[in-house]
Amino acid sequence: MDRVWPIFQPIFSGKWPRKTVQVLIAAISWVVFLVLDFLDIVLCVFFRIVDEYIEGNAKECYCHSRGEKRESEGSETLRGRKNLLREMGFLGFPRKLEGLKENGGGKVVVANRWSDCGCETCVSWMNNGDQRLHVIVKEPSKATFEYGCSGNSTENVIFLHGFLSSSSLWTELVFPYLSESTNRNYRLFAVDLLGFGRSPKPRDCLYTLRDHMEMIEKSVIGPNDLGSFHLVAHSMGSVIALALAAKYSKSVKSITLIAPPYFPSPRGDASLTALGRFAERKIWPPLLFGSAFMSWYEHLSRCVCFIICRNHRAWEWILKLLARKRDLHFLVMDLTRHTHQSAWHSMHNVLCGGAKSMDEYLDVLNGSEAKVHIMHGTRDQLVPPECSFSIKMKVPRAQLNILPDSDHITVMLDREKNFTQDLERIWASISS
Numbered sequence: 001m002d003r004v005w006p007i008f009q010p011i012f013s014g015k016w017p018r019k020t021v022q023v024l025i026a027a028i029s030w031v032v033f034l035v036l037d038f039l040d041i042v043l044c045v046f047f048r049i050v051d052e053y054i055e056g057n058a059k060e061c062y063c064h065s066r067g068e069k070r071e072s073e074g075s076e077t078l079r080g081r082k083n084l085l086r087e088m089g090f091l092g093f094p095r096k097l098e099g100l101k102e103n104g105g106g107k108v109v110v111a112n113r114w115s116d117c118g119c120e121t122c123v124s125w126m127n128n129g130d131q132r133l134h135v136i137v138k139e140p141s142k143a144t145f146e147y148g149c150s151g152n153s154t155e156n157v158i159f160l161h162g163f164l165s166s167s168s169l170w171t172e173l174v175f176p177y178l179s180e181s182t183n184r185n186y187r188l189f190a191v192d193l194l195g196f197g198r199s200p201k202p203r204d205c206l207y208t209l210r211d212h213m214e215m216i217e218k219s220v221i222g223p224n225d226l227g228s229f230h231l232v233a234h235s236m237g238s239v240i241a242l243a244l245a246a247k248y249s250k251s252v253k254s255i256t257l258i259a260p261p262y263f264p265s266p267r268g269d270a271s272l273t274a275l276g277r278f279a280e281r282k283i284w285p286p287l288l289f290g291s292a293f294m295s296w297y298e299h300l301s302r303c304v305c306f307i308i309c310r311n312h313r314a315w316e317w318i319l320k321l322l323a324r325k326r327d328l329h330f331l332v333m334d335l336t337r338h339t340h341q342s343a344w345h346s347m348h349n350v351l352c353g354g355a356k357s358m359d360e361y362l363d364v365l366n367g368s369e370a371k372v373h374i375m376h377g378t379r380d381q382l383v384p385p386e387c388s389f390s391i392k393m394k395v396p397r398a399q400l401n402i403l404p405d406s407d408h409i410t411v412m413l414d415r416e417k418n419f420t421q422d423l424e425r426i427w428a429s430i431s432s
């Protein structure tokens with residue numbers, strides 16, 4: 001990562017005193033984020049005008065209901081984010097939302113927003129009538145039926161991916177490396193979460209934890225009548241997995257969390273603590289800056305989605321050309337398979353909003369029979385390994401696997417075989 005910014009080398013290579021560097025970063029960060037605060041206000045006005053012009057109905061944003069202690073479904077981080085300029089009363093635009101709502105009722109709602117991609121893959125969910133999640137199911141191989149009576153019953157595993165990812169995470173990193181006996185005895189469900197991959201991305205949904213859970217129930221647990229299952233989840237998926245494990249505490253046989261975000265907050269402001277931790281307003285390290293940029297600025301992040309996601313086909317073409325490859329890495333492709341609505345709200349309502357309920361879920365898990373495994377890379381910059389230690393404090397019987405030199409992704413990537421074997425061992429330890 002340092003190689004990307006050679007001009008900053010002297011600053012970050014330790015030639016300057018640590019204290020000076022920290023003060024410098026803090027000062028630059030303050031200025032940069034002040035500029036971003038300003039840009040977000042400008043874009044708020046811009047998007048309102050363009051939305052009204054194109055769609056005849058500007059969608060409510062979270063800029064204008066700041067500070068209101070309105071009881072609503074969404075996470076408090078949506079309204080509680082601070083914009084320095086707005087705090088100073090600078091550029092406060094009053095908004096006549098009521099009028100818009102009245103008008104909105106009679107308008108024809110276009111299928112996807114003008115700022116979202118309308119390509120065939122992105123809107124494929126609109127064509128099939130039932131709005132279920134896109135799920136890749138790997139059925140146990142035929143041999144199971146022959147041996148069916150010999151006692152081995154099929155086990156189910158549900159895989160939940162993290163933010164800006166999809167079921168490919170599992171179909172690429174786990175499915176090809178499964179052993180013969182797993183292929184015979186396990187039914188695997190790799191889910192595209194609501195708003196990601198090829199799953200529905202409704203524009204009026206708030207993508208709350210409850211929305212995500214209901215869709216998984218409707219698309220996987222219900223239709224397949226799963227009496228028992230294992231859960232495997234990466235990053236943001238862990239929050240949903242823990243919610244499921246709490247609700248189906250009798251059915252979950254094992255839960256494997258990979259880099260789970262859990263930020264205990266004794267003061268009871270879990271959502272804002274979570275936001276402050278994984279999206280700290282700092283320009284360094286770059287990953288943190290990217291994360292802060294995308295989670296503090298509703299309109300700037302919409303701009304990024306507009307430029308990248310809406311034009312993902314063009315970007316993919318350019319990247320393929322530059323890399324001289326026929327196929328792009330699935331992780332790169334997955335980065336664009338969402339809408340601003342789905343990513344922005346999942347970030348706030350699941351990652352931050354869900355943080356409020358994590359203690360409750362972990363208490364239920366602690367009291368349940370399910371096996372609990374956690375994997376975390378020591379070099380994870382997005383979700384620090386302390387998160388996993390904190391879970392271990394809440395659920396002492398959890399098995400912790402800390403991987404040196406792994407980060408948020410390489411905790412699975414580049415060790416696919418070992419990772420898959422780890423999972424198989426976890427599942428087998430229950431059935432035997």
Ligand SMILES: *[C@@H]1O[C@H](CO)[C@@H](O)[C@H](O)[C@H]1NC(C)=O
Binds near residue numbers: 147
């Ligand atoms: C049945 O399960 C056991 C233990 O999981 C495994 O060793 C064996 O290979 C399985 N038998 C078949 C026919 O899949």
Ligand SMILES: *[C@@H]1O[C@H](CO)[C@@H](O)[C@H](O)[C@H]1NC(C)=O
Binds near residue numbers: 363366367393394395
């Ligand atoms: C978790 O469960 C164990 C055993 O049931 C119990 O002794 C312990 O107090 C619980 N831990 C917490 C943090 O609730």
Ligand SMILES: *[C@@H]1O[C@H](CO)[C@@H](O)[C@H](O)[C@H]1NC(C)=O
Binds near residue numbers: 414415418
């Ligand atoms: C995978 O596991 C084997 C043996 O268990 C070990 O020798 C090897 O270093 C591991 N590979 C990785 C990439 O962790």
